[in-house]
Amino acid sequence: MKQVMIRLLVCLVMLAAVGVTKSALAADAPVATLMQVQGQVEFSKDGATWKPLTRNKFLFAGDRVKTGADGSGKLVDQSSGQGQTLSANSEIRISAQGGEVISGSLSKPEAVAGDLVAGLSNRFADAQKYTTVRRAVKKAEDVSLKTAAMVTVSAAYPDLVWSNVGPQYSYKVTLDGKAVTVAGSKNDPIRYQVPTLTEGTHTYRVAVLEGEAVVAEEAEDSKLVWLSAKDDAAIKESLDRIKATAPGDEFALGSFLDEKGLTVAAMDAYVKYFSANPDDNDMRPLLIRAYHELKLKELRTAEAETYNKIINSK
Helix, strand or coil, rough: CCCHHHHHHHHHHHHHHCCCHHCCCCCCCCCEEEEEEEECCCCCCCCCCEEEEECCEEECCCCEEECCCCEEEEEEEECEEEEECCCCEEEEEEECEEEEEEEEECCEEEEHHHHHCHHHHHHHHHHHHHHEEEEEEEECCCCCCCCCCEEECCCCEEEECCCCCCCCECCCCECCEEEEECCCCCCCCCCEECCCCEEEEEEEEEEEEEECCCEEECCCEEEEEEEEEHHHHHHHHHHHHHHHHHCCHHHHHHHHHHCCCCCCHHHHHHHHHHHHHCHHHHHHHHHHHHHHCCHHHHHHHHHHHHHHHHCCCC
16 A cells, blocks of 8 residues: 555656646547527536527537527537537536437437538547647757648648747748748748649758858758649538538638648637637647647647646636
């Protein structure tokens, strides 16, 4: 017994030493999404404190939703992709199996656009490991740059991004052996619109310039995948379906783009969503994950700090 207690104490000390917060304990993925919210609809995490709900909302096990006399919504199961209509004067509790009726009624499941739920559970689980904050001591003279090892772009979504290492620097983008200079900026991230390429995989590399001198550059090329016009058209069709099913939901659009590997476009949609809905902290790990995949270290750290601050204030 004494040895078990010693081991437990050592584990606790190690967790404290690396600064692990509540967020490091991976949360379960959302079970369902409530969308097409109309009239009086309220949400609660504990069944005691209720808040008005006027937008689409990801729901986790233990959450509750209730509707008033003019309230309704569509509950979409994240595993099956099926939807159920939540009627007026109803209350449901979310379990691992989906919505459970406390009072009122919830319709039988029916098919809903699969674009809304593709891959979210796996990406959400993976995203949890990027929420821990580790700030390294950075010397003023240090200049380094990392870029995404693999990024997908297209004519509809041509942006390539990387971290801004300082407004005094410019950048050289070498794409398939051809170089172009990108001016410095105060904005983070730095953006470059990739010119039209042939479908398939290409190489790129970004160097940091001070004047004409290269002061930082990765040792190996990164890869860039250019989607075809046919791929772009198919993606647009899916996005149109999502917009029709979940109008105004930037997170749903971002999640779909994320699933398709269009991480920059997904990041942009997530940023827009959290700018409008800063309280929806549960889903913030998906934005943090996008920053991580794009090697946007400072943005990832700042977003993780926001996430942890909200988590630890509860």
